[in-house]
Amino acid sequence: MRIPCPHCGERGNEEFLYRGVAGLARPAANAPDTQWHDYVYLRDNPFGSHRELWQHVHGCRRWLVVTRDTHTHTIADVADVATPAP
């Protein structure tokens, strides 16, 4: 796979670290345990578009939100986590 980093240009996926789905909100400190359990352990496994976090560890070291189709690996969008697409 090739990932177009908004800071470094298109680079091979061996330069990146994969983390999983993007956009999870960390529960409040006093949130019920079930909410914490969901946050830490429960993930969807979508067939199709998936917004996910990759870190460009061998480049700018920024965490990126990559919108990738899990079936075709087509990458629709890449944005720095600080400036995600609307």
Place this chain on the structure above:
Amino acid sequence: MTSRLSQGGLIDRTVTIPFRFDGRTFSGHPGDTLASALLANDVRLFGRSFKYHRPRGVLSAGSEEPNALVELREGARREPNTPATVVELYPGLVAASQNRYPSLRFDLLAANNILAPLFGAGFYYKTFMWPASFWEKLYEPLIRRAAGLGRPATGPDPDNYERATVFCDVLVIGGGAAGLTAAREAGRAGARVVLCDEGPRIGGWLLSEPGPVDDRPAPEWAEEAVAEIQTMDEVRVMPRTTVLATFDHGSYVAVERVADHKPVPDSGEPRQRLWHIVARRSVLATGATERPLVFGGNDRPGVMLSSAVRTYLNRYAVAPGRRAVIVTAGEDGWDLLGDCLRLGVEVAAIVERRAALAQDRLDLARRAGALVFAGGHVGGTAGAMQLRAVDIVDVGGKRHRLAADLLAMAGGWTPAIGLACHLGARAEWSEDASAFLAGDAPPGMSVAGGAAGSTGLAHALQSGARRGAEAASACGFAATAHPVTAATQPAAPLWLMPANRRKAFVDFQNDVAASDVALAHREGYRSVEHLKRYTTLGMATDQGRTANINGLALMASLTGRDIAATGTTRLRPPHTPVAIGALAGMHRGRDYRPTRLPPAHGWAREQGAVFVEAGPWLRAQYFPRPGETDWLQSVTREVNGVRNGVGVCDVSTLGKIELVGSDAVTFLDRIYANTIATLPIGRARYALMLREDGFVLDDGTVARLAADRFVITTTTGEAHAVLSHLEYCHQVLWPELDIHFVSVTDRWAQFAVAGPRSRAVLRAVLDPGIDLADAAFSFMAAAECRAFGGVRARLFRISFSGELAYELAVPAADGDRAVRALVQAGMGEGITPYGTEAMSVMRVEKGYTAGGEINGQTTARDLGLEKMLAKHKDYIGRVLQRRPALREASRPILVGLRPTDRSARLHGGAHFLPLNAPATRAYDEGWVSSVAYSPTLGRWIGLGFLANGAERHGTRVRAYDPLRGGDTEVEITPPCQFDPEGVRLRG
């Protein structure tokens, strides 16, 4: 005797190359393959088959070869299952036939042929089911002896391999008719082109037939086209390069056989080079593989593909037989008949699928003196070690036996579409092409020529030019497809001959016959993927390139479905077998990954250190002195040196991260499980980092250098993971925090100076201005200072040994001189350099945890560190570490241990069992995580995790170690077994 034609071919008759096959010496010429040279020397028998040990010869003239597989080279360079059809001849080449015992002509195990019913489809699953104990002792050794192909190399691979990357606009895969015109048009337009071809000479099928192309002989036209593209600056022509796999987003992997055509690689030359090719567009021009026909005895040496016969005749100037029979489903057999007539090779007969033939065909046959069996088929073959006769069944059903030593099969073509399907696209059946085509090729890839179902040179040349121009245009270059003229040819249909009683092979390499496919069908197999696995059809090293289509056609006819509905199996990388060495490249042995050396590595080497891998680093493990014969002797001396005087240890490999910002305290308080906010400037604190699931991620120290500036340490092994974790927390979770941090692991060398006399050594190297008196610089103090006459330094009073100890950090460039100066300054105190082993002994004595304890499966509670956890703040891991199951008393908790027999030895990994309990899982109460011989206590001691361990200090259990045969009674102690009050480190 020779089968070499007196003229023609693309070989150099002025040079003779000697080589050996099965101990006999032969000779060939430059331009030959091992197969063509052996055929020229009248060798017809090349090996024995996989299951039945049937005699086998040459089927093809390319990389699809299933039969003529040899062991190439000898000893550590021996490569089994190498197709003789692609091995370029080199002086001194040595090859041997495979799977025969004791000799190729006389093979005792050919008896398998008689036992053939036992070896039918699914024989692995059926014959050897019962009793189970027979499998290991009887069946498996028997099968290993009887079945199989070549033997592997006898030693480590002596050759070198490389990996490289190339970027281009247009990648053209295959240098035949279509690939050449594609590369030429893309190159003419100015695109950056890479052209890969598996052969040593670019041209593909153009080298196998006379042509004409643009009114010139085909090989001559190919030579001119290659010459033209080689003058283009932006075109890179890569012969001997096979594209193995297609990956996402225009990535391809290819292997270049740099030196396989030489006896050994030149000095410094890699044997093979693995290419990562990144292309904006690609043209798949891999051509097509001719289909064998399925009839009884179709595996006898002398039965060949008609395309192979044409290649041997035209390219290698070898007549692979004296008297031929041609059997053809379409036009290809007639083209071969024309070649035979022109080159004077006798053809006894031509068998045609079609009952009605045009007059020019009949005229050609008459001129060649060949009988014509229109509408006939092959009923069988005869011969022992090679073909002697062909049984032909004419259109009326009458059998005719004709003497012949060559039978050429022209069954039509299978496009080589594997690389178009690697990303998951299924092949689609095309009635027009009578073949499976790549339905939707990967984005950016187009398919041209034979791979797209073209037959005949004209279509291949023109489609290649068109696809090449389109690819260049797509990359922004103005391109046109120039016309090329050559002959056209219709596609031949798939031809299933009537079944007959003799073994008719579908997959030659895996010895799968038509009867096996029928058996699988009778036993209920319908899916082609199941058929493949049950019969092993298409599962050999050739991946069924000649076999799959006939297997599918047979399955389709048995089930009454058409081929489109039957479907085909999924095609997966690699396209052809590849040496593991090529995939590994330089990454083998010590070079598996880069080795990092701390700044004072040279000093440690001079001291005679023995090194150990720690994460990516090489660290000094211990420093043997003259006369010491055992590592334990050296380590014991080093521990005693520290505990009784002073020692110095390089701890530069610890991860170091420097943080600054007005929110640094807030950030660290969320990262660490213990409180950081109360840490005063000029102090350090031991700190624990959890994962969000509540388990311990890492431990280290946090030192506060200023109100808004901290330096933290991580363990050597987790430095990268911790940095990435911190970046995640800051960038993703809390971007609003005002904080910046950076890894400074490489910027600072750091040395532990430990022992009761360490203060004197530090005093000698530090510049004036810092007071080391305990009252002024107490345990866990931290300061920025100067040392060694003006060198910037950081001093921490932290201890991993339990002694009065300091860690002194200096810029990496000063690391080497710093350690030398420390040793110089400590000379009078008898300073001892010590390594990771002595460090580990001392931390086990003190009950400090390391990698054996913080292993990703332990919590702060398990490590006995629950008291450290902050009560009144939120931090990563806070919620989930409180889960009830993680807090049960029976969950093993950190303890110390010592054998009750003072002289007994301990082993890490032993499990705790109650005394007198059976050694079963039900009684398992925990495990030993670290052990050490403690010179201080004069016995072996350890750390471990024991159920209800906190209440069991002073009790006894068994440390049971079936792997090493250990079974030791141990006494459980608190984790810290030495100076529990910490008097020494506060000294």
